[in-house]
Amino acid sequence: MSSPSGRIWLFALVIAMACGAAGYWFTRDAQQAKQTAANPPKGELTPTGPAWFRDVTESCGVRMICRNGEEADQFTILESLGGGVALLDFDGDGRLDIFLIGGGYFDGADKTTLKGSPCKLYRNLGGMKFEDATASFELVGPWWYTHGVAVADYDRDGFPDLLVTGYGRIALFHNELNGKGGRKFVEVGEKLGPRDDSWSTSAGWADLDGDGFPDLYVCHYVDWSFDKNNPVCTSAVPGNPRDVCPPQRFKPLVHALFHNDEGKGFRNISAEHGFKAEGCGLGVVLADVNNDGRPDIYVGNDATNNFLYLNRNKQPGELKLEEFGLRAGVAVDDTSRYNGSMGVDVGDYDGSGRPAIWVTNFQGELHALYHNLGRETFDHRSRPAGVAAIGMSRVGFGTGFVDVDNDGWEDLVVANGHVLRHPAASTQKQRPVLLQNVESDGRRFFRDIGTRGGPFFDTAAIGRGVAIGDLDNDGRPDIVINHTNSPTVVLHNECDSGNPWLGIKLVGKGNRDVVGSTVTLEGERRRLTRFVKGGGGYLSASDPRILFGLGSAGRVKRVTVRWSWGETQSWEGLEPGASWELREGVPAAARTPPTP
Amino acid sequence: MRSRKPPSQAAPASLTAASPSSRNWKRLLALVVVLVVCGLAWVAWSVLRPDPLQPAREALDRRDFQTAMTFLSASLNENPDDTEANLLAAQTARRAGDFAVAFERLKISERKSGRTEPLTQEYSLIKVQQGDAAEADAQFVRHIDRPELAETPLVMEAYLEGRLRVLAPRSDSEMNAQKAEVAGVAKLHRAVDLWLRLRTGKADTVQGLVWRGRIQVFENEHTKGIASLREALELDPNHFEARWHLAMAVAQDSPPEAARHLETLLAREPESYLIRFGLARTYRMLGRTQDSQRLLTELRAARPNDPSVLLELANLALDAGKVEEATPLVTRMLELAPDALPVILTASRYHQLANHPDEAERYRKRAESMLADQQKKLESSPTQP
Numbered sequence: 001m002s003s004p005s006g007r008i009w010l011f012a013l014v015i016a017m018a019c020g021a022a023g024y025w026f027t028r029d030a031q032q033a034k035q036t037a038a039n040p041p042k043g044e045l046t047p048t049g050p051a052w053f054r055d056v057t058e059s060c061g062v063r064m065i066c067r068n069g070e071e072a073d074q075f076t077i078l079e080s081l082g083g084g085v086a087l088l089d090f091d092g093d094g095r096l097d098i099f100l101i102g103g104g105y106f107d108g109a110d111k112t113t114l115k116g117s118p119c120k121l122y123r124n125l126g127g128m129k130f131e132d133a134t135a136s137f138e139l140v141g142p143w144w145y146t147h148g149v150a151v152a153d154y155d156r157d158g159f160p161d162l163l164v165t166g167y168g169r170i171a172l173f174h175n176e177l178n179g180k181g182g183r184k185f186v187e188v189g190e191k192l193g194p195r196d197d198s199w200s201t202s203a204g205w206a207d208l209d210g211d212g213f214p215d216l217y218v219c220h221y222v223d224w225s226f227d228k229n230n231p232v233c234t235s236a237v238p239g240n241p242r243d244v245c246p247p248q249r250f251k252p253l254v255h256a257l258f259h260n261d262e263g264k265g266f267r268n269i270s271a272e273h274g275f276k277a278e279g280c281g282l283g284v285v286l287a288d289v290n291n292d293g294r295p296d297i298y299v300g301n302d303a304t305n306n307f308l309y310l311n312r313n314k315q316p317g318e319l320k321l322e323e324f325g326l327r328a329g330v331a332v333d334d335t336s337r338y339n340g341s342m343g344v345d346v347g348d349y350d351g352s353g354r355p356a357i358w359v360t361n362f363q364g365e366l367h368a369l370y371h372n373l374g375r376e377t378f379d380h381r382s383r384p385a386g387v388a389a390i391g392m393s394r395v396g397f398g399t400g401f402v403d404v405d406n407d408g409w410e411d412l413v414v415a416n417g418h419v420l421r422h423p424a425a426s427t428q429k430q431r432p433v434l435l436q437n438v439e440s441d442g443r444r445f446f447r448d449i450g451t452r453g454g455p456f457f458d459t460a461a462i463g464r465g466v467a468i469g470d471l472d473n474d475g476r477p478d479i480v481i482n483h484t485n486s487p488t489v490v491l492h493n494e495c496d497s498g499n500p501w502l503g504i505k506l507v508g509k510g511n512r513d514v515v516g517s518t519v520t521l522e523g524e525r526r527r528l529t530r531f532v533k534g535g536g537g538y539l540s541a542s543d544p545r546i547l548f549g550l551g552s553a554g555r556v557k558r559v560t561v562r563w564s565w566g567e568t569q570s571w572e573g574l575e576p577g578a579s580w581e582l583r584e585g586v587p588a589a590a591r592t593p594p595t596p
Numbered sequence: 597m598r599s600r601k602p603p604s605q606a607a608p609a610s611l612t613a614a615s616p617s618s619r620n621w622k623r624l625l626a627l628v629v630v631l632v633v634c635g636l637a638w639v640a641w642s643v644l645r646p647d648p649l650q651p652a653r654e655a656l657d658r659r660d661f662q663t664a665m666t667f668l669s670a671s672l673n674e675n676p677d678d679t680e681a682n683l684l685a686a687q688t689a690r691r692a693g694d695f696a697v698a699f700e701r702l703k704i705s706e707r708k709s710g711r712t713e714p715l716t717q718e719y720s721l722i723k724v725q726q727g728d729a730a731e732a733d734a735q736f737v738r739h740i741d742r743p744e745l746a747e748t749p750l751v752m753e754a755y756l757e758g759r760l761r762v763l764a765p766r767s768d769s770e771m772n773a774q775k776a777e778v779a780g781v782a783k784l785h786r787a788v789d790l791w792l793r794l795r796t797g798k799a800d801t802v803q804g805l806v807w808r809g810r811i812q813v814f815e816n817e818h819t820k821g822i823a824s825l826r827e828a829l830e831l832d833p834n835h836f837e838a839r840w841h842l843a844m845a846v847a848q849d850s851p852p853e854a855a856r857h858l859e860t861l862l863a864r865e866p867e868s869y870l871i872r873f874g875l876a877r878t879y880r881m882l883g884r885t886q887d888s889q890r891l892l893t894e895l896r897a898a899r900p901n902d903p904s905v906l907l908e909l910a911n912l913a914l915d916a917g918k919v920e921e922a923t924p925l926v927t928r929m930l931e932l933a934p935d936a937l938p939v940i941l942t943a944s945r946y947h948q949l950a951n952h953p954d955e956a957e958r959y960r961k962r963a964e965s966m967l968a969d970q971q972k973k974l975e976s977s978p979t980q981p
Contacts, residue, residue: 237816238781327957329948336941336963364848373917379949384915386883393849424816425848445883 051454052404052434052495053479057487061130062098062480064488066464067117069105069145070421074112075233075242077224077250078104078145078167080419081201081282082397082464082484084539086149087471088160090137090175091183094595095124096469096543097133098480099162100488104145112226114167116143121185126596128472128492138184144169148465148539152205152214155263156511159183165200165218165539172266193266194258199224204535205515206286206295210316210565212512213260214534217297219281222250240422247303247340252280255299259319273321279304283344286534288516288564289355290376295516295534295564297321298330300341300359305331308357310376311516316565330357330370334380339365340395343466343538347401347410348529349385349437350444353520355531360396360414360538363426367396367414369446386445387412390433393426395419398466398538402477406499406549408528409437412446415463415481415538429460432481454491461486469543472596475501475577477547482540500550503579505592506532506561514584516564519546523553532564550576559589648674649681652688659799661692679709683718690722691753698722717747725754727762733780740786749794752787756807759784764814784811802832806841813845821845836861843874851881869895876908885912903933910942919950937966 066083083101090097102117118141123133134140146166154161159175162185172194173185189195198220205214223229224245233245254277258266283300290296290310299307308325325331332338340362346355354372361367366388370378382388394416401410416430434453435446450457462484471478476493483489502521508514515534520527530546550556560570563584571589574580579592647653648671655664668685672678686701699722702715709715723731732755739751759780788811792804805828812821822845828838843857858875865871872891879888889912895905906929913922926946933939944959 326960327953329945334941334945335938336944336960336967373949375951377948377951377953379914379917379945381915383880384883384885389851389882391847391849391851425818427819440883441886 049452050494050496052452052493053454053456053491054494055454055456055489056128056492057490060128060490060492061132062100062122062488062490063132064100064102064120064482065486066101066103066482066484066488067105068103068484070485072106072111073242074106075244075421076106076226076230077222077245077247077419078114078199079484080244081147081221082417082462082539083146083482084148084202084398084465084537084541085467085480085482085488086151086162086541087467087469087480087543088151088162088541089124090121090160090162090185091123092159093124094592095126095473096471097124098122098130098467098471098490099149100480100482101146101149101164101465101539102143103147103484104143104167114145114226116141116145116166118143119146119149119164124471126472128490130490136182136184138178138186139173148200148202149541150203150205150216150535151541151544152216152513152515152534153511154205154214154216154260156213156513158511160544161185163194163203163205163216165196165203167199168197170194170196170200170203170218192264194218194256194268195266196256196268198253198256200256201282202284202300202535202539204284204286204297204533205513206297206534207513207515207565208257208286208295208297208311208321209259209313209319210294211260211262212508212510212565213262214513214515215260215319216256216258216266217284217286217299217535218256218258219284219299220253220255221282221302222247222252222280224250235420235422236424237422243420243422247280250280252277252301252304255279255281269319273319279307282342283359283535283538285344285346285357285536286515287346287355287531287536288518289346289357289372291354291374291518293516293562293564293566298344298346298357300344301338302340302342302362303338305338306341306344306359307331324376328376329378329380330368333361333365333368334382339368341368342395342397343399343414345400345536346531346533348531349401349410349446351409351526351528353527353529358399358401358412360399363395363418363423364392366392367399384443386440386447387435390435390448394430394433395423395426396433397464398481398540400466400468400537400542402468402479403547403549404434404436404477404493405495405497406476406501406551407437407497408499408526408549408551408553409444411435411437413466413468413479415466415483417462417464417484427460429462431460432457432463456489456491464538465540466537467540467542468537470503470545470547473503473579473594474596475503475547477543500576502548502550502556502559502574502576503592504546504548504559505544505579505581506546506563507581507583508563508566509584512584514564517566518562520560520562521548521550521553521556522558522560523550524555524557526551526553528553545579648678649684652684656688656691657797657799659803661688664688665692665697676704677708679705682708683714686718687721687750690718690725691750693725693757695722695726721751721754724751725758725761727758729759729762732758733783736783736787740783740790743790743794749791749800752791752794753803755787756784756791760807760810760814764810781811781815798831802828802835802838805831806835806838809838809845810841813841818845818849834864836864847878851878854878855882855884869899873904873908880908880912880915885915888912901928901932903929903936903939906932907938907942910946914942914945914949917949919946922946923950937963937970940966 068079070079083103086099087096100120102119104116107113107115121134121139122130144166148165150163151160161175162173164171171187172189174188178184201219201221203218208215231249235243254275256268257270259269279301282302285298286295294311296311297309308328308330309321310324312320312322341359343360345358349356356372357370359368366382369382369385371381395418396414398415404411412435414433418428434450436449438447465482467480478493479491481489506514517532519530558570558572562568581590652664652667671681682701682705686698689697735751739748788807805824809821809824825842839857843854847854855878862871876888876891892909906925910922910925929939940963944956947956
């Protein structure tokens with residue numbers, strides 16, 4: 001090596017090694033950079049910018065607190081459920097009004113007499129102003145201990161009616177003329193039913209048998225009562241002798257399914273369909289989940305398997321349901337364990353055109369995103385979809401898919417709050433969660449963007465019912481959240497994404513119920529699918545209209561509706577930035593006059 | 597005249613010519629002086645000479661058991677009969693959790709000097725630290741109100757380590773408040789309080805806070821537990837145990853933070869299977885599938901037949917809808933661990949996605965039955981040891 005040629009070889013070897021090392025480092029860095037780019041955004045990433053939601057509760061005039069009576073220190077499981085919200089246009093003025101559940105309290109010398117706190121109805125005056133219309137619409141009670149609300153036009157008169165659930169009874173309020181040129185709600189339960197003296201929670205409407213009239217599914221919870229079954233439970237946290245009992249200390253109740261006899265009466269047909277006391281029901285959504293054109297029923301149960309009733313009717317007029325939850329993969333989580341399920345929703349989060357099922361669950365469990373694989377099969381995808389990154393310390397209740405930024409991808413909102421007063425490894429009041437649906441590595445990924453949601457998403461409360469809808473018809477979905485023992489919050493969507501939008505209101509023939517219909521928007525570059533749902537969320541009812549955020553979809557080429565129990569119909573030439581009324585069997589779409 | 601000297605020039609007899617007894621006195625005096633000097637030197641040496649065990653003790657003050665054992669081994673190589681060194685080595689090995697070495701050292705000491713009281717105590721502490729509840733309670737009762745005893749801190753340490761080993765073997769172990777009395781959580785708190793009062797050095801304080809945090813997490817006081825673990829980590833950001841337990845404690849609330857802690861630990865111990873596997877699972881939880889895949893692929897290369905790794909890889913493939921990629925993984929893990937519940941569950945998921953509904957149903961029913969059995973066992977088992 002001491003010879004000149006040896007030195008040259010040595011030099012060449014050193015150069016080659018240096019080049020090799022440099023090449024390795026370069027490609028390694030490039031590889032790492034590629035991996036970083038391909039991987040989903042890390043959990044710490046906190047997008048900055050103006051808040052997307054502004055809490056307008058104070059200025060809009062909504063003043064409501066849903067009570068649970070915990071001040072009586074009864075520690076009953078009744079206190080844990082809370083109340084819901086409904087968004088409905090009860091007076092047909094084109095603006096969404098708000099109905100709020102009041103809850104209840106414990107009265108009497110020994111504080112064991114259940115009493116209802118008043119529910120409230122707020123009329124939308126436009127410009128994000130509301131007035132208390134409870135008395136003028138004759139919704140004055142007497143109230144019982146209430147929980148949930150469901151909305152449908154049960155008699156097909158063109159106006160939405162209200163069903164209110166709670167402990168010991170439900171009530172159906174018919175929306176009718178008041179004889180003074182206005183409208184009022186009249187309770188018709190005594191006359192028509194549905195009668196239900198059980199403990200009812202969420203409820204949802206859909207025309208399950210194809211007769212055009214919406215039938216009613218009512219979730220029942222557990223067999224708690226002061227008289228017969230009121231166990232005393234101790235807290236898991238030292239220093240707290242007592243707390244609310246878990247649902248496992250009780251037996252589940254049989255849920256109710258009411259057949260709507262053409263708006264003239266209701267019959268509980270749960271026994272005919274073999275319903276059993278196997279689920280502590282808390283959430284229900286009705287939509288076509290298997291793409292057969294008929295509404296199905298998905299039920300979120302607390303501490304028991306969730307149900308999926310597939311609608312197996314072959315023709316209108318009959319009703320055949322098949323419980324398919326376990327076989328479809330939506331009854332339990334990815335460890336084959338049942339969850340404490342509360343809120344439920346369906347939505348096409350990944351642009352597949354198929355509805356995924358979304359379920360909010362108890363502390364220590366993942367909220368479940370059941371990815372729809374087609375052929376009536378789902379897969380639990382909470383981890384790869386990024387949902388698990390929010391952790392498991394919260395107890396999720398009200399929820400829903402909502403395209404907050406109108407980019408055409410459905411985001412998620414969850415109201416949280418524990419059922420226990422002294423939860424281990426958590427707190428009773430919890431922050432809500434806003435999950436943005438973003439693209440990552442060629443797949444859809446949910447990223448926690450609470451920081452972008454505004455101060456509300458940084459405030460802990462006992463969140464329960466959530467309803468989503470465009471309160472000021474500006475094409476951006478707003479949110480109303482009912483809390484337990486603290487004020488209801490109205491969030492105005494002020495996201496300045498600039499993305500175009502298109503609103504759709506479906507009207508079935510003769511005002512027949514359209515839950516279970518599927519709406520597909522074909523843009524130049526994207527195809528968006530939305531589902532008409534009954535129930536959904538938790539104890540609540542959201543805007544029945546469909547709001548398409550168009551994002552980068554481009555020009556709207558066509559909107560196609562597959563009517564439940566009906567034909568498929570398409571409309572072209574719908575301009576974005578407006579709402580359109582699509583009537584079954586009517587070829588022309590009607591532009592809805594703007595009503596801010 | 598010449599023969600006569602003047603009397604003034606004549607020295608006195610006693611001075612000019614020492615008598616034999618006078619010489620002896622001088623010698624004796626000199627000897628005494630020498631002895632005193634030697635004695636003083638010996639005393640000074642005894643007091644001031646470097647203690648061969650001192651470096652080990654200093655390492656123990658830092659709770660650096662490995663370094664302490666290195667010094668102790670060196671010392672024992674030079675002086676195998678050093679009883680004190682043997683006992684300290686046994687104690688150090690025990691404190692580090694190396695019970696075999698601790699026993700070995702105690703046996704050596706016992707052969708040389710019989711079963712002394714310190715040896716008996718050390719034998720007892722091994723039992724305590726290994727989780728012997730009766731022995732632990734006896735030691736606790738004897739020492740909890742005797743802070744003045746030199747051995748008390750070490751008893752508290754062994755008690756805490758031993759009880760936590762049994763009560764909270766996993767970082768996510770939790771108890772129910774109803775079981776608190778049985779579990780003796782109050783005693784654990786007393787032990788850790790005493791420890792923190794007696795051992796005020798930084799390393800011991802940090803260790804005390806880690807124990808306190810673990811106890812609080814175990815008794816469902818998560819917020820307090822996490823605060824204690826954070827305090828420990830603030831005092832010593834390099835404390836492995838504090839960071840590990842903090843990662844586990846926050847995993848449920850904040851998987852991104854858990855991942856950060858595990859990443860820090862992995863940077864320190866890149867070969868740790870436990871950390872790499874934990875991080876891979878956390879990444880999957882966060883939806884960071886590629887990061888998870890990378891770690892699991894490395895782990896699989898090192899442990900091709902580890903069912904846990906195969907299971908995670910199979911689930912990652914299924915998460916991505918890659919059924920074909922999952923097929924060999926599922927087949928292999930079913931060969932390796934056919935009766936493990938997570939394997940059965942993943943097999944069910946695999947068949948569901950592979951459009952084999954009957955097979956999926958078979959595995960699902962088996963999983964259901966296993967879960968039911970687990971539940972029955974849980975309900976019939978005593979609350980706590």
